[in-house]
Amino acid sequence: MTTDAHDHGELRYVAPGMEPAVFAARADVVFAPPAPAGQVQEQVKAFLRDLQGRLAAVGCVLVGHVKGTLETAERGSLSFSVTSLGGDARVAATLGDDICAAVLTINAIVFGVTEAAARAAVLNSWPATVAAPTRWR
Amino acid sequence: MLCIAGFLGSGKTTLLLRLARTMTDDGLRLAIVENEIGEIGVDGGYVREAGLPVQELFGGCICCMLQTGLVETLRTIESEYDPDWVIVEPTGLAAPGDIAATAGELLPHLPAFRILALVDAERWEMLMTVVSPLIQAQIGAAHVVAINKVDMIDDAALEEIEASVRRSNASAPIVPVAAAAGTGLQRLYEEVLPP
Numbered sequence: 001m002t003t004d005a006h007d008h009g010e011l012r013y014v015a016p017g018m019e020p021a022v023f024a025a026r027a028d029v030v031f032a033p034p035a036p037a038g039q040v041q042e043q044v045k046a047f048l049r050d051l052q053g054r055l056a057a058v059g060c061v062l063v064g065h066v067k068g069t070l071e072t073a074e075r076g077s078l079s080f081s082v083t084s085l086g087g088d089a090r091v092a093a094t095l096g097d098d099i100c101a102a103v104l105t106i107n108a109i110v111f112g113v114t115e116a117a118a119r120a121a122v123l124n125s126w127p128a129t130v131a132a133p134t135r136w137r
Numbered sequence: 138m139l140c141i142a143g144f145l146g147s148g149k150t151t152l153l154l155r156l157a158r159t160m161t162d163d164g165l166r167l168a169i170v171e172n173e174i175g176e177i178g179v180d181g182g183y184v185r186e187a188g189l190p191v192q193e194l195f196g197g198c199i200c201c202m203l204q205t206g207l208v209e210t211l212r213t214i215e216s217e218y219d220p221d222w223v224i225v226e227p228t229g230l231a232a233p234g235d236i237a238a239t240a241g242e243l244l245p246h247l248p249a250f251r252i253l254a255l256v257d258a259e260r261w262e263m264l265m266t267v268v269s270p271l272i273q274a275q276i277g278a279a280h281v282v283a284i285n286k287v288d289m290i291d292d293a294a295l296e297e298i299e300a301s302v303r304r305s306n307a308s309a310p311i312v313p314v315a316a317a318a319g320t321g322l323q324r325l326y327e328e329v330l331p332p
Contacts, residue, residue, distance in 0.1 A: 013232060013271035020230060024175025062267045064145030064229060067179050079183070083146030083260065107175045109145055109229070111267060 020064060020109050021118040027104040027126075027136045029070070035132070037095035040102075041078060044070065047129040048082050048089040054121040056085045061112035068106035075099045104134070138211075138223045138247055139329065140236055142275045143255030144264055145229030148285045150180045152255060152316040153226055154187050159326050160222060161189075168192070168220040170210055172199045174228045190218055198228045200235040207236070208243045222330075230271065234278030253329050254279035254309075259289040261298050276305040281312065281328045288315040 014020070031040070051066060067081040076094035104126075110118050126134060141156075143149045157167055169191040171181040176196040184191040192210050199207040207225075214223055227236060233252045240250050254275045257264060264272050276282055282302050287295055299311055310328045314321035 013274050014230070014268055015270070018267060020174075022175050024173075024177040026177055062263060067146075069179060069182065079179075081146070083257075105177060105179055107173065107177060107179050109174060 018061075018111050020111055021113050021115040022109050023115065023118045023122055024107045025105075025122070025136055027106075027134045029102045029104050029130070030133045031099050031101065032133070034098040034100045036097045037075075037093065037099065040070070040095060040099055041091060041093050043130045043132075044078060044080055045089055045091060047125055048080060048091075050129045051121055051125040052082060052085050054125050055110055055113065055118070058113050058117045058121065060085060060110050060118075062110065064109035064111065066106070066108040066110070068104065070095075070102045070104050072099055072102045075102075138225060138240065138249065139251045139253060140225045140227065140233050141253050141255060142227060142231060142233035142279070143229060143285075144257055144260075144268065144272060144275070146260070147229065147255045147257035148316045149226050149229070149255055150183055152283065152285065152314070152322075153224055154183065155316055155319060155322055156326060156329065157184075157187070157189055157224060159322070160330070165221040166218065168214045168218045168223050170194065170199075170207070170214070170223060170225040172203065172207075172225070172227045172231070174198060174230065180226065190220075198231050199225070200227060200231040200233070200239075204239045204243075207239065211240070211244060211247075232271070232274045232278065234274065237278065251281070251329060252279045253325075254282045254306075256282060256284045256298065256302060257286060258284050258295065258298055258313075259286040261290075261294075261301075265301070273305045276302055276309075279306055279309050281325070282306060282309050283316075283321075283325050284311060284313045285316050287313040288318055288320070 069079045071077040075096040078093035080091045082089045141149050172194045181193040197203040312325045
């Protein structure tokens with residue numbers, strides 16, 4: 001799990017107070033009982049809608065991107081992306097049913113909030129919308 | 138070397154995969170460099186799934202923090218793959234002019250450095266409100282500008298964006314495209330890689 005602590009030379013192109021907040025993480029997700037593909041896909045969409053709401057609530061003015069993947073060992077994968085606070089998420093999946101476990105990768109870059117707020121939004125939104133024990137690495 | 142610049146979420150990876158497919162179909166050998174700010178990336182996986190050789194640089198921007206990493210990566214690619222073209226996808230916060238300057242200074246033997254700037258038509262007003270200097274810098278450094286997601290806007294909005302792009306870059310060809318739908322890409326390809 002990382003946030004972005006380095007000094008960006010390119011931030012001379014970003015107005016003061018509008019520096020991006022970066023949050024990137026991987027997590028092990030367990031579905032017990034095994035979940036059908038449609039259910040997992042709907043939960044990821046619910047997560048992204050909830051996350052958009054949480055980000056807006058803490059003052060986010062621009063979503064650079066929130067993108068990621070949910071990869072299983074034998075049941076395919078799902079990729080997702082949102083680039084706004086209100087628009088629909090783009091989700092593409094090749095998932096099969098009976099999903100037992102998956103690795104979540106998420107990369108979020110948002111503007112107008114602190115990195116702590118961005119991190120909290122993701123870490124609180126996921127368990128609120130995805131019914132699966134998750135261990136963040 | 139081709140640098141595909143553009144703000145976060147503007148469709149850089151989608152366009153890269155489209156252009157790369159056409160280039161490999163034309164018999165060109167490619168290598169891809171993916172750069173993401175966070176230390177955990179996503180886009181490199183998509184490129185790898187497409188069967189393209191990819192080198193990833195995480196945890197910083199190649200226009201500033203990872204300049205040395207970029208140069209080392211390009212040298213490795215040159216010695217191990219010897220590609221016809223290297224396509225670099227920097228972070229959406231990168232200033233491509235700075236990348237070109239670094240490459241020109243440290244790798245003077247590079248035969249070409251083309252910058253394709255991708256503009257997100259769907260979020261144009263928002264981006265020009267929040268990160269206008271960055272967008273203008275990306276456009277200003279470009280040899281070719283692609284206005285992406287034109288299928289999401291009307292003709293009047295496209296004209297407005299084209300006029301605004303032209304104010305930041307007086308000479309670059311401007312090509313409207315919808316990378317996800319695959320429209321406008323042939324003309325873009327011809328502008329990016331002129332015969």
